[in-house]
Amino acid sequence: MKKYYLIVLISFLIFYLSIFLAPYFAYLGETSNFWKFISICLYAVYSLICHQMPQRSFFIFGHKMAVCARCFGIYTGVLVGMIIYPFIKKLDDFKIPNKWYLIIALIPMAVDGTTQLIGLRESFNELRFITGFIAGFTVVFYILPIFFEMIYKKFK
Template sequence: MDYLKLICHRKPERSFFINGYQFPVCARCTGFYIMFLIYFIYTYFFYVNYNHFLILFSILLLIPAVVDGTSQLKGLRESNNYLRFFTGLIGGLGLGIIIKAIKYYILILL
C-alpha cells in the first residue's frame, strides 16, 4: 500500500477510522476527493458557464485549505480532522472548478 503515499501522506492522526480501519487518505484529501466526485457528476448532468467570476470564486475556495494546511505545517496551530475535512470539501470544489474550466477552455481553443 506504499503507492497510496503518492496521493496522500496517510498519517493516522490526520485520518478517519471506521471500525478500527483507517481511511486510505487523510481527512483533508477525503474531502477533496468526495467533492471532486460530486462536482464532476454534477457537471455531467448540468451545464456550467466557466466565466471569470466562477474561476475567481474557485480560487477563493482554495484559500481555507491553504491557510489551514500552511498554518499547521508551520506549527502555528493544530487543526482537527473535522476542520481538515471541511476545508478539503471547500478546496475540492474550487479545484474541481479550476480543472473543469481548464478542460473547457482547452476544448474551445482546439
C-alpha cells in the same frame, strides 16, 4: 461531451471508492493474506499522493482510510462537484469562472494548513475534511472546462 464526462466521472468514482477498499481489505486481511496483500497494494498506490498519517486520517473497519482527512475532503468535493457539474454548467461551455472564486475557495485550506505548519495551533480531521471539500468542489469548475475544451479541440 457527455461520453467524455461519463468516462471521467466513472474513472474518478473508481478511484474514490478505492479509498474505502483499502481499509476494508485490510480488515479482511486480518484473516487472509490475499486481502492483506491487496490492501497493502492499495495503500502503496495512494501513498504516492498522500502522506497517510494515521493521526490525520479517518478510520473505518478499524483501519485508516487510504488518504488523510484533507485529501478525503478534496476527493469528496471533487466527486460531488463532478456529479452536479452538468446541472450547473453545460458540458460544452468551456468558460472558466473568475480566478478569484478559486483563490477564495483555497484560502480556508491554506490558512488551516499554514497555521498548523507554523505551530500556531493543531488542526483536527473534521476541519481538514471541510477545507479540503471546499477546495475540491471548486476546482472541478476550473479543471473540467479546460479538459473538455482540450477534448473538443482534439476530436472536433
